[in-house]
Amino acid sequence: MSDVMIDVANVHKSYRMGRTDLHVLRGVRLTVRRGEFLAVAGASGSGKSTLLHVIGLLDRPDKGTLHINGESADDLSASARARMRRYDIGFVFQFYHLLGELNVLDNVQIAQMTGTGVFRWPGRARQARRDALKLLEMLGLGDRLKHRPKDLSGGERQRVAIARALINRPKVLLADEPTGNLDSATGGEILSVLKHFNTKDGQTLVLVTHDQRLAENADRIVRLTDGKLA
Amino acid sequence: MYKLFLCLRYLRRRYIAMVAIIGMALCVFMVLVVVSVMNGFLGLVENAAKGMMGDVVVDAAAEPIAYYDEFIGLMKAKLPDDILAATPVIYSYGLLRIGPEYTQTVRVIGVRLPEAAAVSTFTEGLYPPQLKASPAFAVPASMRKELLARLGTYRTRIDQLQSIINDRSEQLAAEQEKDPARQDKWLIGTLERNIANANSQISSIRRLYGYDEELPGIILGVDIPGTTVRDEVSGSYTRYVEVGQKVQLMVIPTGRTVTALTEPVKKRFTFVGDSRMGIYQIDSGSAYVDFDTLAELIDLGPRPDADTGQVDPGRCSQIQIKVKGTDNETHLRAVAEKVRLLWEQFSADRGEADLLARPTVQTWREKQSQYIGPIEKQRDLVTIMFAIISLVAVVLVFAIFYMMVVQKTKDIGILKSIGASSGGVAVIYLMYGSAVGLVGSVIGAVGSYWFVRRINPIHDWIATTFSWRVFDRRAYLFDQIPNTIQLEVIAGVVVGAMLAGLLGAMLPAVRAARMQPVEALRYE
Structure with missing residues (x-):
């Protein structure tokens, strides 16, 4: 098994903003080792989040190649990309992105059920519930299971988002400014949770941040400036 | 999932x-x-619409239909698999008079009872239930006894009035025998008014209220204005005309010929019951009488010629037919066509072209289209x-x-x-x-x-x-x-x-x- 978990080669990505093209990524090359905690630092608008979206298969690059766990993601069909997002990649967003109609428990277990058919549903749902309960207990949310996201604090919401990202035990955890909306104490808590899973389970963690102090917790820091890695 | x-x-x-x-x-x-x-x-x-006239209808064209009974017999004989029953009907108009004050224009329909029961749903809407059970233009037998008892009441009243008349007449005669100078003019006037009033009452009772078993029966649509009051919430009726009461019908005998000198004909009938077809327009303007009675009234009955001794046949407005088997429109149309062809043959065989002008034969749906x-x-x-x-x-x-x-x-x-x-x-x-x-x-x-x-x-x-x-x-x-x-x-x-x-x-x-x-x- 290769030691490389993520291999980004010569990735370009641009967006159309009105009448002008915004060239966000300009030939990014990046390799992330299995189990590594990598911080991608850079100023706002440097292309950090876009890079994370490309790695997380939420967006397609205009040019360049991407390999996750040795598998090329370039020619995958939409359903294969969805499958890879489901089982191999976990996402933690700055704004949590929880489903407002679902309570804490449902928000976490739904991530394990997106690929379950009718016949496997009962067994899988029970398993998802057990896993979600375990994770939420671990993250200190055992007493908030029936609460809806609007009734939680920012830190609690982010912990729910982390639980959701981890429930499928993904190989890669991508965190986009996970503490950006939190105070420093809560941010510190969240970071320690992420580091805990990175260390304990050996998950590859890619964290995007503009906060230098946060980035310093990573095994390695890469800096993105104007769409290029410095 | x-x-x-x-x-x-x-x-x-x-x-x-x-x-x-x-x-x-x-x-x-x-x-x-x-x-x-x-x-x-x-x-x-x-x-x-279907209930009112059976499945197939033979309608008079230019002239009323003659030899209808012969044709009905022929239909039953020639089309035994198609014809279940048939009956002639006459339509006319008349003026209905109930009591001394109420008059209403009505459509007068002559039907044969109970024969019509086999063809249309007319008899299903008859009221009181005794009439529905044994449809006829006569007061139901079970009600006749009560009516005769009531007739007795009327007789008693007439007797009372008659004794008043006799008493007043004697007083009047006695008063009038006196010397004119000693006569009480006021008393004479009062006695004369009393006698006239009693006579008038007797006349009214005899004309309006007395049950006369000899008179033909009439069935009135339940919604004929002024004869009933309907409770709009419960749907129940209060009738002002009672079974056994006399009503008068005035018709113009337009059956064969009409001239400026044609005089209306009046005839008294005994009210025997209501017709409740459930359609306001019909129930509010229809009066049903016996087929032969109406035929005679409007000059559609058989008429012997005094000179030749030949009988001019009776006529009807319509022949209503109940068809055997399914009542789907295609089947009914096929039967209607057979009836039409049979009529042509019947007409040709009899050779009376003027009398047997080609009538229209339609299914009930075509007729009511x-x-x-x-x-x-x-x-x-x-x-x-x-x-x-x-x-x-x-x-x-x-x-x-x-x-x-x-x-x-x-x-x-x-x-x-x-x-x-x-x-x-x-x-x-x-x-x-x-x-x-x-x-x-x-x-x-x-x-x-x-x-x-x-x-x-x-x-x-x-x-x-x-x-x-x-x-x-x-x-x-x-x-x-x-x-x-x-x-x-x-x-x-x-x-x-x-x-x-x-x-x-x-x-x-x-x-x-x-x-x-x-x-x-x-x-x-």
Whole structure:
């Protein structure tokens, strides 16, 4: 098994903003080792989040190649990309992105059920519930299971988002400014949770941040400036 | 399966879904109520139209139909597999006089009882029940005894009046025998008035109230104005004319020839019961008398020629036929055609071309097309109009779903980020649309079933509470709003509503499915 978990080669990505093209990524090359905690630092608008979206298969690059766990993601069909997002990649967003109609428990277990058919549903749902309960207990949310996201604090919401990202035990955890909306104490808590899973389970963690102090917790820091890695 | 899970959560927690469900339920309710009432209305018209005249009708063309009994006999003999029963009918007009004051124009219909019972539903609407049980133009036997007793009461009253007359007459004679100078003029005047009054009363009783078994019977439509009062809420009638009471009918004998010198003919009848066909226009203007009596009255009966000794045959306006077997229109048309051909043969065999002018032979539906046709068209038109209006439901669902998908764009991004496929996301919204359609249409169907079944009590409540009567039987023919709702109509409308929900959700669902996850997540 290769030691490389993520291999980004010569990735370009641009967006159309009105009448002008915004060239966000300009030939990014990046390799992330299995189990590594990598911080991608850079100023706002440097292309950090876009890079994370490309790695997380939420967006397609205009040019360049991407390999996750040795598998090329370039020619995958939409359903294969969805499958890879489901089982191999976990996402933690700055704004949590929880489903407002679902309570804490449902928000976490739904991530394990997106690929379950009718016949496997009962067994899988029970398993998802057990896993979600375990994770939420671990993250200190055992007493908030029936609460809806609007009734939680920012830190609690982010912990729910982390639980959701981890429930499928993904190989890669991508965190986009996970503490950006939190105070420093809560941010510190969240970071320690992420580091805990990175260390304990050996998950590859890619964290995007503009906060230098946060980035310093990573095994390695890469800096993105104007769409290029410095 | 998570799609159903999410769909149910969205249904339970989104107020907008409730709005869509209510909108859908109202549309289904509206369409079902209108279609059911219109269908019921048409059904009533068809049943009434068919019931009134049997399955096939032979109608007089230029001249009334002669040799009708011979033709009926011929039909039964030549078409034994097709003809179940047949009866002649005469239509005319007359002036009905009830009591000293009330007069009403009526359509006078001459029918043969109980023969007509085998052909039309006329006898089913007869009242009192004794008359319905043994239809005839005579007071039912069970009521005759009571009437004779009442006749005795009238006789007693006449006797009393007669004794008053005798007494006053004696007093008057005694007074008049006196010397004119000693006569009491006031007393003479009073006695004369008393005698005249008593005579008048006797005359009235004899003319109006006395039950006369010799007089022919007449059946009156229950809604003839002035003869009954109907309680609009309970539907019960209070009749001012009692069974056994005499009424007078005045007709013009227009049967064979009419000249400026033709005089109206008056005849007294005994009222024997009501006819309740259930159609206001018929029940409010029809009087039924015995076929032969009417034929004689309006000069349509057989008439012997004094010079030649030959008998000019009796005539009728119509021959009503009850057909054997199925009553579907195709079969009835085939039988009507056989009857027409048989008439041509009958006419040719008899060789009396003038007398046997070709009548029209129609099925009941063809005959009543002038009534049924417009109602059918009206129903179709209203259904089309409401189908168009129901498109509002599709547009409503579409608008709501589109808005919801726009609102939930971020959810789409979230779901895709945790591994939901594009198809899966589309299915969530399609399921949502179908669920809104299903729940909305089931609520609408149940509501409309409840409403239609109770439409008459609800209408009566509105009428009594707010003095506002929407359904006037004078305008809508029937005294009750049709309250039947057909299961196949419910099924059709529910399926249509579900398809509408699905269709309304289709485009938003496709849009949701096509959305790039990152594009959805960035959506503000």
